[in-house]
Amino acid sequence: MGKSPCCDKDGLKKGPWTVEEDKKLVEYIQKHGHGKWRTLPKNAGLRRCGKSCRLRWTNYLRPDIKRGRFTFEEEETIIQLHRVLGNKWSAIAAQLPGRTDNEIKNYWNTHIKKRLLKMGIDPVTHSPRLDLLDLSSILTSSLHAHYCSQFINVPSSLNTNGYAMNPDFLDLTTTLFSSSFKSPEVTQNVQEITPEVLDQFQYSLLANQLHNPPNNSHFLSENRPMHSNNASEIPPSNASNFVSCHQNPMSSYWQADGDIQHQYMNIAETSVSVPNHGFDGSCRSNLDHFSSGHHVFQSNDANKVQNFGLGSSLSSPMSSSLTWNSSSTTSTAYLGGCNNEDRDGHSSHIMSSLYDAAPSSFFVNGIM
DNA sequence: AATCGCGTCAACCGCGCGGAG
C-alpha cells in the first residue's frame, strides 16, 4: 500500500511564499504553537500543504534563525563536523545555533565543497587528493612565484607584528618530493608529482598566502629551542597564537610524543610535507591510521617511501603522518601539521588551515 | 540593450523512521 500524500495536492499553492502567507503562518504558530502540520494550514487559513508550512517555519520564519554570512568559526565547525558526521545536516545544524540544516547544506554545496575541491581535498573523505586539485587556479598565483622566492622576510605590509617568513619553508616540500617521488610505480588514480610541479605548487601556496592573507592568521617566526619537553611546554608558546587566531578550541591541539611535540589540526587536513636540511631520502611511512587500502603515502618497503601519491580515496583518516630520519634530524610531517626538530633541539612547526583558498594559513614557527 | 552563463538559496520531493492504534 502506497503512502498517502501528506495532503491533497489539488488546489494547494506551491512556490515562493508571500508576505501575507508568512504573516498568517507566524500568527497561527504564535497563538497555537507548531506541530500537527497536516492540519495546520487549514486551521491557519493557508492553501499550502503541511510540509510546506513546516519547511517555511523551520527554515525561514522561526524567530531564532540567524541571518547573514557564516562566520569563520561556523564554517570551521561545519567542516569539522562534516568530517565526522558526513551529510548529517540536521546533526551539524544542531551544533550551530540559529542555523538550519537546509542553510548549512546549501552553504556546503555552494561554498565549502567547491573550495575543498579546488584545494584538492575530497569533500567526502576530507582527504587530500591531487587529482582533484585545481592546479590551474593555484598556478595562476605562481605568477608571483618569482617575486615570492626572492624575499626572506614577509613584505612590510604583512610584517606588522615583526613576524618574519621562515626562508626554509621555501625548500620544504621540494626536498621531500624530489627525494621520494622518483618511483615510476605510480598507480592508477595517483598523480605523479614532479619536482617542477611541486616547485610551482610550493611557491603558489606561498604566493596565494601572501596575496590573500586570511584576516585571522599571521605568519609567525620564532626562534625557540626545544631542549626539553615537559608538560609545561604543552602547548608550546606558539600554540596560543594558533588557538587565538581560530578562536575555536576544537581546531587544534597539542600532544607530547617522546621528544617531539606534535601539533594536530582537526579541521579538514591537507598534505603539507616538510623535509628538513640534511634529509637523506630515507623515509618511513606510517600508515597505521589509514583504514582503507587507499592511502596517501604508499610504501613498498617498510623503511622507505617509494611513492608519494594521492590515493583515490581515504576513509576517515583521523590523522596521518610521515616520519623520516636523517643523520641530523628527525621529522614528522602530519597531514595538516608538521613538527621538525634537529639534533640541537631546535624545532619548527608548520600548520596549514584549509579555511580559505589553497592552504590559507601557514604557521611557520622557529628555525634552527 | 539583450542575451547568456553561472552562483545562490528557498522550496519541493521522495524516502525512511518511529510511534500510535
Place this chain on the structure above:
DNA sequence: CCTCCGCGCGGTTGACGCGAT
C-alpha cells in the same frame, strides 16, 4: 505483528540576481 500517520532528513530543482559578453 502490521498498517497508517506524522514528521524529519537529504537530494534535487528552479527562480532569481548578477556579471560577462
